[in-house]
Amino acid sequence: MPDKLVWHKVLDNPAGLPEGRVTTVTAAHRTFCLSHHQGTFGCLDNKCPHQGGPLGEGSIEKGLLRCPWHGWDFDPLTGKPPGGFDDGVDTFPVEVREDGVYIGIPAERPHQRTISDVMVETMVNWGVEVGFGMVGHSNLGLADAIRRKEEQGQIRFYGIRHEGAASFAASAYGKLTGRPAFCFAIAGPGSTNMFTGLWDAKVDRAPILALTGQVASQVVGTGNFQELDLVRAFQSVAEFNHRVQRESKHAELMTLAIKHAILRRDVSHLTFPDEVQRLPAPEEKAQTPEGRITPTRIAPPMEMFGQAVNMIREARRPLIITGHGARFHMESIIRLAEQLNAPVLTTFKGKGQITDHHPLAGGVLGRSGTPIASWLMNECDLLIVFGASFSNHTGITPKKPTIQVDFDPLALAKFHPVDCQLWGEISVTVEMLHATLEGTTETIDQRADVSERWRIWREEKARRLAEGRDRGISSSAVFDALNQCAPEEAVMCVDVGNNAYSFGRYYESKANNTFLMSGYLGSIGFAFPAAMGAWAAVGHERPVVAVAGDGGFAQYLGELTTAVKYGMAIKLILLNNDELGKISKEQRAGELDVWKTSLHNPNFAEYARSCGALGIRVTQAGQLVAAMEQAFRHGGPAVVEVITDVQLI
Numbered sequence: 001m002p003d004k005l006v007w008h009k010v011l012d013n014p015a016g017l018p019e020g021r022v023t024t025v026t027a028a029h030r031t032f033c034l035s036h037h038q039g040t041f042g043c044l045d046n047k048c049p050h051q052g053g054p055l056g057e058g059s060i061e062k063g064l065l066r067c068p069w070h071g072w073d074f075d076p077l078t079g080k081p082p083g084g085f086d087d088g089v090d091t092f093p094v095e096v097r098e099d100g101v102y103i104g105i106p107a108e109r110p111h112q113r114t115i116s117d118v119m120v121e122t123m124v125n126w127g128v129e130v131g132f133g134m135v136g137h138s139n140l141g142l143a144d145a146i147r148r149k150e151e152q153g154q155i156r157f158y159g160i161r162h163e164g165a166a167s168f169a170a171s172a173y174g175k176l177t178g179r180p181a182f183c184f185a186i187a188g189p190g191s192t193n194m195f196t197g198l199w200d201a202k203v204d205r206a207p208i209l210a211l212t213g214q215v216a217s218q219v220v221g222t223g224n225f226q227e228l229d230l231v232r233a234f235q236s237v238a239e240f241n242h243r244v245q246r247e248s249k250h251a252e253l254m255t256l257a258i259k260h261a262i263l264r265r266d267v268s269h270l271t272f273p274d275e276v277q278r279l280p281a282p283e284e285k286a287q288t289p290e291g292r293i294t295p296t297r298i299a300p301p302m303e304m305f306g307q308a309v310n311m312i313r314e315a316r317r318p319l320i321i322t323g324h325g326a327r328f329h330m331e332s333i334i335r336l337a338e339q340l341n342a343p344v345l346t347t348f349k350g351k352g353q354i355t356d357h358h359p360l361a362g363g364v365l366g367r368s369g370t371p372i373a374s375w376l377m378n379e380c381d382l383l384i385v386f387g388a389s390f391s392n393h394t395g396i397t398p399k400k401p402t403i404q405v406d407f408d409p410l411a412l413a414k415f416h417p418v419d420c421q422l423w424g425e426i427s428v429t430v431e432m433l434h435a436t437l438e439g440t441t442e443t444i445d446q447r448a449d450v451s452e453r454w455r456i457w458r459e460e461k462a463r464r465l466a467e468g469r470d471r472g473i474s475s476s477a478v479f480d481a482l483n484q485c486a487p488e489e490a491v492m493c494v495d496v497g498n499n500a501y502s503f504g505r506y507y508e509s510k511a512n513n514t515f516l517m518s519g520y521l522g523s524i525g526f527a528f529p530a531a532m533g534a535w536a537a538v539g540h541e542r543p544v545v546a547v548a549g550d551g552g553f554a555q556y557l558g559e560l561t562t563a564v565k566y567g568m569a570i571k572l573i574l575l576n577n578d579e580l581g582k583i584s585k586e587q588r589a590g591e592l593d594v595w596k597t598s599l600h601n602p603n604f605a606e607y608a609r610s611c612g613a614l615g616i617r618v619t620q621a622g623q624l625v626a627a628m629e630q631a632f633r634h635g636g637p638a639v640v641e642v643i644t645d646v647q648l649i
Helices: 115-125 140-151 163-177 195-203 250-264 302-314 330-340 371-379 426-437 447-465 475-485 498-506 527-538 550-555 559-565 581-589 604-611 621-633
Strands: 005-011 021-027 030-037 040-045 059-061 064-066 094-097 100-106 130-133 156-159 182-185 208-214 240-243 267-273 318-322 344-346 361-364 382-386 402-406 420-423 491-494 514-517 544-549 570-576 614-618 638-643
Touching: 005 021, 005 030, 021 059, 021 100, 030 100, 040 094, 115 140, 115 250, 130 163, 130 527, 140 156, 140 182, 140 208, 156 527, 156 559, 163 182, 163 195, 163 208, 163 514, 163 527, 195 208, 195 267, 208 250, 240 250, 250 267, 302 382, 302 402, 302 420, 302 426, 318 330, 318 371, 330 344, 330 426, 344 371, 361 371, 361 447, 371 447, 402 426, 447 475, 475 498, 475 570, 475 621, 491 498, 491 527, 498 544, 498 570, 498 581, 514 527, 527 544, 527 550, 527 559, 527 570, 544 550, 550 570, 559 604, 570 621, 604 614, 604 638, 614 621, 621 638
Parallel strands: 130 156, 130 182, 182 208, 208 267, 240 267, 318 344, 318 382, 344 361, 382 402, 402 420, 491 514, 491 544, 544 570, 570 638, 614 638
Antiparallel strands: 005 100, 021 030, 030 040, 059 064, 094 100
């Protein structure tokens, strides 16, 4: 029995398609070629039977419809080719009615569950509900499965302008929440564009899931358009890295990808050949995390724990240092610090994990830090380090007795011997220390020292604030204004370069500020895409701020339109000095000529307004506070462009 026809209006007025012309029309998720030839309307399947060329984009020449891709001809009304060949095109009935032109097509059949559906359902079951990426020709089947879940309210997907921004945004989401988001791209260049953000996630131990389209399996190895061996390409960056095949255990493959991302805090990658994405999988069940993942509350070995307890009991001036790895455990760490009268320093990546207004907070240690932190480290007699890696940038001294706590045994004593290595989950270890040490320590109360060092540093900042050369605003003035205006609870995403050093040095973190940066990779361009990822995580519940230089923001300038499109209320503080200032500084320090670091910039505030955002340009220090207050009041994306002096950092 033939399928029942359903009639769809495809033109409001027959005059909309003149005699001798063709066009593409859409009905019931399909496209068709509508023609007007010899006073009659005809409808053909839109796909040429040879290469799938869109016939609706062709033209009628000498009474024949010519395929725009390879020039094969068809009768525009019957779909038959000249010469008696049997490679014609299917036709569909057409009716011209009073209210327009209609085509009759078979009733659309219910959607049949696909391999992509199974894998996306599994992803959602595991709590991966946010994604960033670009839809394209080699990922359309997977994109359609994601679309269905978005329509059901189970996924939020943000279409971006560059795949590098997608992976940076997903990396930032993982850093902020500890949960993976996914980034999504087509085969070839779309996939390779994601590499930088994936490496950022990998080296900063952020869980992330990369999903890529791939060319059809049957053309692999033939030099097909955008063909690239993505499994091999992702081998260096992805901890879990596999091709999805028609015979794969699809739900299990997605489960293992997500488990690796979460438990290893690393990159997982799955690539989907084009033809596999739409294959039916009606009986395969999506998986859930129930019974599939172990608790990670690991206690340290007791012999090392006992050594740590003895070292703390002997100390008089202990000092706690927290890195990015301790970000989810700060409440218990601060409670331990108060018990031990121990100041708390952070690495630059850990900035904001304790407010700088806590009486035991000593600020950031290292190149991006303050004299307060280095003074306190020099005066201490024991370092207790949580979730930090002892990188050169941080400058944790190897000359003090040290206890190091980390969930990763390879991170322990990574760069030099450490006196006491506690391998365990940080909050478990801290709770054990707190309970065991209760009433048994004799530490000196260092709060007065902390307060005095802050007084000295704030006086120095005030002196720097008064400096000026009439060549732009100083960084100290920018961050003094941000100290006054930035809201508590803000998530602050920082780029690399002089803007980051100045931010670490001058900005005093407030209660529940959270800071995100490209830590070990140190990638320029991170801040604004990261703010998009942060906004996807917190929405309007917390303010989101990006701090960037002109060189960094310009790399992902187009993503401002993404923020406008999705109503991401990101506030960008943009330091514009028309130069890659940090590189110029390094050239001078190396006794080299300054070369190729000058920049030709647009008026970023005008650009912001052209995108639909608020744009404010600040040229005088006295304008800073009013401009920032206006930006923070604004309900959508805002750019405060500050013309700064490259020398006053």
